[in-house]
Amino acid sequence: MSSTTETFEQYLHNFIESDWLSAIHTLLPEIHEVDRNAVQIWFRFYPLSLFRYLQSAEDLEKAVQGFAMLGRYELKDQIDTSHHFLYGHRYWKTVKAAIEAEAVVFENDDIDLAEEIRQLAAMSAEKLKIDVSLVIAIAAVGMMTLNQTGLENFKNAADGIQKPTGLMAKSPDKIVSERSKDDSQGVFGFLKTVNKKYSIIYDEKRNDGRFAITSDQEIAGASALDRSQNWQEKDSRCWEGVIPVECLSASCGTCWIGVIAGQEKLSEVSRRERKQMKVFGYNQPEGERPFMRLSCQAKASGNATIVIPPWNGVFGKKIYQNVQDVELEPATTSARELRKVVSEAAINKAE
Structure with missing residues (x-):
């Protein structure tokens, strides 16, 4: 792993759960209404504080049992699918590629978290030729997913993207x-x-x-x-x-x-x-x-x-x-x- 990618992962690691929630709150007015609640829900489905506690547990199985945890709680097992309920899920392939590219060239570790999400979303939106309001949420989700799974797991995930069907195939409005x-x-x-x-x-x-x-x-x-x-x-x-x-x-x-x-x-x-x-x-x-x-x-x-x-x-x-x-x-x-x-x-x- 290059020092640049390590720098990006360390940058993300420096933020605690409340920092991420604060960044999302700052960005809410810029997120299309279709994903405004969804992105806030996603961050509560996969809380960073819980992840870090389990990550540092000496006995993971005992910790999981102690919390009476049932079901699929680890992001590493659902990197490409955990956000299926976001409208922005359809843009995951492009956003994911943008995050991987950012990890290679990232240098400004003083940048505000909300601004980093905003810039990454802007790059994705330009490539997709869509309004940036449609990808800010999925960009934030992608960065947190990388934060909890690591770059190698993030890059190698191959769960596939669910094609929009039903109501989700309609326009966001x-x-x-x-x-x-x-x-x-x-x-x-x-x-x-x-x-x-x-x-x-x-x-x-x-x-x-x-x-x-x-x-x-x-x-x-x-x-x-x-x-x-x-x-x-x-x-x-x-x-x-x-x-x-x-x-x-x-x-x-x-x-x-x-x-x-x-x-x-x-x-x-x-x-x-x-x-x-x-x-x-x-x-x-x-x-x-x-x-x-x-x-x-x-x-x-x-x-x-x-x-x-x-x-x-x-x-x-x-x-x-x-x-x-x-x-x-x-x-x-x-x-x-x-x-x-x-x-x-x-x-x-x-x-």
């Missing part, structure tokens, strides 16, 4: 417009006051990537009623429906989701959900209706577009040290089995 719409309630729908029917869209690349939900119903509960296929064959964490669920009482952290669109149509975050999200470590933003939710707590009053993370765990106390106390009340047998692990993971003090 069309996608934003469609996301804002609710299902029709029929000719006399305006007369309905209860039992209105909506959709939760979990895969915009498929026309059937959605399940029905009744007004004021929890998202996880609605997901569990979808028996259209054997969900556990696709994800061993899924006992009922496409969203992994263990307890339905905010006790296990299994059912966390990112809300790409429609967060304003979900119920406000309860005190319990807010506390438990900190226990789990999912870095839920402030605000009454943030884009990170526990689907067993979020009730819908309209269509919403979500993305389901490929893993779950309980690491808030150890990683972020922002949990004051824990009171877990498992509601199912499987959740009770998790109780001991979850409680221990939540109350452990950082080493």
Whole structure:
């Protein structure tokens, strides 16, 4: 590896998780709305602080078990696919090549992180002949992916890029417009006051990537009623429906989701959900209706577009040290089995 590529990797390594989130926040006004929530969700699906803790663990298997982690949590196993829900995913090949090229010529290690992302996105946009607002998000994702996987793994990944299909094959403005719409309630729908029917869209690349939900119903509960296929064959964490669920009482952290669109149509975050999200470590933003939710707590009053993370765990106390106390009340047998692990993971003090 050349000294230049080492310099670029070291430059990225110098930033902590809060630096990256701050850079994304700075860039948000420049990112097209189609990816504005998606990029913030991605950075919470793959938190740098958790990665570095596991990377430095003397016994990785023990650390993973201690955090009750299930699913695919390592970026190195999904370098080309972790960002499939971003509109910018279609430009990944070009952006990835630009990042690899930047690693070879990089010299200015004093440059602001947001500005480095901005410049790399500009180079990619010029090559693609598109507006830069469409690639800033995927450029940021690419740089963090390199940061967590290393240049050699980054270059050698060959998972392939998913071709845009379904709604994701439309223009970014069309996608934003469609996301804002609710299902029709029929000719006399305006007369309905209860039992209105909506959709939760979990895969915009498929026309059937959605399940029905009744007004004021929890998202996880609605997901569990979808028996259209054997969900556990696709994800061993899924006992009922496409969203992994263990307890339905905010006790296990299994059912966390990112809300790409429609967060304003979900119920406000309860005190319990807010506390438990900190226990789990999912870095839920402030605000009454943030884009990170526990689907067993979020009730819908309209269509919403979500993305389901490929893993779950309980690491808030150890990683972020922002949990004051824990009171877990498992509601199912499987959740009770998790109780001991979850409680221990939540109350452990950082080493």
